[in-house]
Amino acid sequence: MVRALIHVPSTAKSGEVIEIKTLISHVMETGYRIGVTGAPIPRDIIDQFVCTYNGEEIFRAQLFPAIAANPFISFFTVATASGTLTFSWTDQHGATQVQTAEIKVE
Amino acid sequence: MPQKTRQSRRDVLKMAGAFAGCGGLTLLAVRPAAATPAMMQEAVRNAIGEATVNKGKVKLDLPPIVENGNSVPCTVSVDSAMTANDYVKAIHIFNEKNPQPNVISVRLSPRAGRAAFSTRIRLADSQTVTAMAELSDGTFWSGDIDVIVTLAACIEEVKP
Numbered sequence: 001m002v003r004a005l006i007h008v009p010s011t012a013k014s015g016e017v018i019e020i021k022t023l024i025s026h027v028m029e030t031g032y033r034i035g036v037t038g039a040p041i042p043r044d045i046i047d048q049f050v051c052t053y054n055g056e057e058i059f060r061a062q063l064f065p066a067i068a069a070n071p072f073i074s075f076f077t078v079a080t081a082s083g084t085l086t087f088s089w090t091d092q093h094g095a096t097q098v099q100t101a102e103i104k105v106e
Numbered sequence: 107m108p109q110k111t112r113q114s115r116r117d118v119l120k121m122a123g124a125f126a127g128c129g130g131l132t133l134l135a136v137r138p139a140a141a142t143p144a145m146m147q148e149a150v151r152n153a154i155g156e157a158t159v160n161k162g163k164v165k166l167d168l169p170p171i172v173e174n175g176n177s178v179p180c181t182v183s184v185d186s187a188m189t190a191n192d193y194v195k196a197i198h199i200f201n202e203k204n205p206q207p208n209v210i211s212v213r214l215s216p217r218a219g220r221a222a223f224s225t226r227i228r229l230a231d232s233q234t235v236t237a238m239a240e241l242s243d244g245t246f247w248s249g250d251i252d253v254i255v256t257l258a259a260c261i262e263e264v265k266p
Contacts, residue, residue, distance in 0.1 A: 032205045062211040065228070076218050
């Protein structure tokens with residue numbers, strides 16, 4: 001379990017466009033760097049990010065090594081109903097980290 | 107004889123020059139492969155197929171001069187109403203000179219409300235970064251921006 005920061009407004013008006021910001025701590029090793037022993041450092045990246053809102057997918061990203069370490073992604077969605085936003089990051093080895101945030105829509 | 111000596115000295119210098127040239131070539135060959143505009147075209151074709159791409163509608167926002175290519179803030183926004191009938195399906199970012207041409211591919215739905223996102227990317231060299239958007243009506247639009255990078259990412263060595 002690594003550190004992930006998520007910013008979702010706690011309350012929103014129905015139909016309002018809200019911005020969601022996410023950041024997860026990860027080295028995003030490109031596989032192109034040479035280590036101290038002279039051997040290339042193997043690639044280790046997060047390659048999938050998915051966000052669902054009450055079970056419905058609202059944003060999906062495929063990441064490549066050109067994404068900086070500690071991937072930061074911000075995007076928008078329409079606040080439709082109170083509920084849960086689920087964020088999941090999957091790395092190239094298939095390990096997934098899931099985090100949730102609550103939103104109240106008036 | 108002085109004439110001949112001068113000639114041979116010139117020859118020696120020529121040879122030295124040729125040798126240095128070879129050395130330079132070897133160094134180039136050892137460097138990690140950088141993506142070329144041709145590789146970028148291939149990546150674009152893999153992502154969007156054979157569709158024709160129109161210029162416009164896509165705005166790419168990066169600082170024009172980047173001091174550290176390891177983390178470059180990057181925002182893409184597409185001019186779209188984001189309604190059920192007219193929305194942006196996907197946005198891809200490509201670069202010309204990193205070891206790999208792909209940067210990120212994003213899928214959106216009308217639920218997004220606004221066709222925009224931000225992230226932080228790595229840039230290995232001064233280059234043109236291109237963003238492409240696929241709209242729900244099947245058209246493709248692109249925008250690009252030139253960026254000058256003073257400290258490159260991706261290929262630097264790890265400090266002991």
